[in-house]
Amino acid sequence: MAGNFWRSSHYSQWVMDRQDILKVRNQDLQSSKLTESEYQKIMIFFANVIQSLGESLKMRQQVIATATVYFKRFYAKHSLKSVDPFLLAPTSLFLASKVEEFGVISNNRIIGTCQSVLKSKFSFAYPQEYQYKINQVLECEFLLLEVMDCSLILYHPYRSLVQYVADIRAEDKVLQAAWRIINDTLRTDIPLLYPPFLIALAGLQIACVIHKRDFKGWFAELNVDMDKISEITRQILALYDLWQNYDEKQEILAILNKMPKTKT
Numbered sequence: 542m543a544g545n546f547w548r549s550s551h552y553s554q555w556v557m558d559r560q561d562i563l564k565v566r567n568q569d570l571q572s573s574k575l576t577e578s579e580y581q582k583i584m585i586f587f588a589n590v591i592q593s594l595g596e597s598l599k600m601r602q603q604v605i606a607t608a609t610v611y612f613k614r615f616y617a618k619h620s621l622k623s624v625d626p627f628l629l630a631p632t633s634l635f636l637a638s639k640v641e642e643f644g645v646i647s648n649n650r651i652i653g654t655c656q657s658v659l660k661s662k663f664s665f666a667y668p669q670e671y672q673y674k675i676n677q678v679l680e681c682e683f684l685l686l687e688v689m690d691c692s693l694i695l696y697h698p699y700r701s702l703v704q705y706v707a708d709i710r711a712e713d714k715v716l717q718a719a720w721r722i723i724n725d726t727l728r729t730d731i732p733l734l735y736p737p738f739l740i741a742l743a744g745l746q747i748a749c750v751i752h753k754r755d756f757k758g759w760f761a762e763l764n765v766d767m768d769k770i771s772e773i774t775r776q777i778l779a780l781y782d783l784w785q786n787y788d789e790k791q792e793i794l795a796i797l798n799k800m801p802k803t804k805t
Contacts, residue, residue: 546736550692555614557733562617569621573801581783583800585728586666586793587612587626593658594634598650600643602724607695608637609727615688617733622801624681628673631655632681640693648675665790666797698723698741705745709756719748722777729780735773739765743773 546552566580575583588609595605611633615624631651638646656671686693702723706716722744726732731740742765749756760767 546696546738549694549696550690551694551696552736554690554692555733556736557617559730559734562730562733565616565618565620569801572620572622573799575796575799578783579796579799581729582787582789582793582796583621583626584613584616586789586797587630588728589789590627590630590658590663591634593662594631594654597654597658598634598638598646600634600638601641603697603699604637604641604643605634606697606699606724606727607641608633610695610732611637611685611689613727613730613733615685618688620801622803624684625673625803626800627659627667627671628677628681629685631673632678632685635678636682636685636693648678651675651678666793696737698726698737698744701738701741702745705741709759711745711749711754711756712752715745715748715752715754718751719744722747725780726773726777729776731773731776735769739769740773743770743777746770747774747777 566577569575570577570580591609591612592605595608608630612626612629615629615633616626631654635646635651638644652671652673652675655673659667659671699720702716702719706719719741723740726740726744742760742763746760748754
């Protein structure tokens with residue numbers, strides 16, 4: 542996996558520099574008067590939407606993760622006002638389901654699932670009827686493919702994590718905790734900034750601390766950049782710090798109303 546990753550378009554084109562991401566993001570912040578924290582809450586919200594849509598469609602977590610990264614890649618290159626995130630979220634899942642060979646999702650099913658999930662789980666943020674049709678999803682899919690330059694194959698941290706846990710012979714609860722932490726990184730910029738094996742190591746390191754398992758010797762022997770792992774760990778902990786005082790149901794509608802609007 543590691544060798545394939547280093548030769549992949551994921552590595553060559555989509556391990557990004559933070560300044561490049563902030564360049565586009567700052568344009569949205571300045572035009573809408575969103576704060577950096579509010580922008581992050583928007584990204585968290587739509588990651589939650591994609592997760593719920595994917596679970597309703599009985600998708601594997603890897604498909605959901607791929608869709609979430611596609612979504613994040615798009616907005617790393619383009620303003621929020623270029624495409625409505627409520628359209629890009631199902632489009633990202635639609636494309637990811639094909640790339641990850643999940644199986645064909647019928648046109649009616651993707652739209653019907655959006656309607657039902659938004660109504661049942663996210664009405665506090667999207668009280669109206671879902672406005673988009675399948676032809677708009679298909680048009681958006683072409684745009685998403687163009688933005689990503691058809692670089693569709695992603696490498697996720699999950700496989701590396703399973704290998705590392707087997708190597709240190711940690712219990713299932715350590716694997717489960719690290720897996721959840723890796724899922725949480727999808728609510729941050731981490732998947733855009735770091736190779737997946739480093740994300741796996743950071744998740745494992747936090748999981749070991751949570752469960753009081755001492756594998757410092759194993760980590761010390763790794764031929765990896767521990768400073769990068771520390772950077773990832775700090776960003777994960779910053780996410781948890783934000784979550785502690787964040788009530789999505791109470792806050793997100795006002796934040797979405799500040800979001801740059803798509804031209805109609």
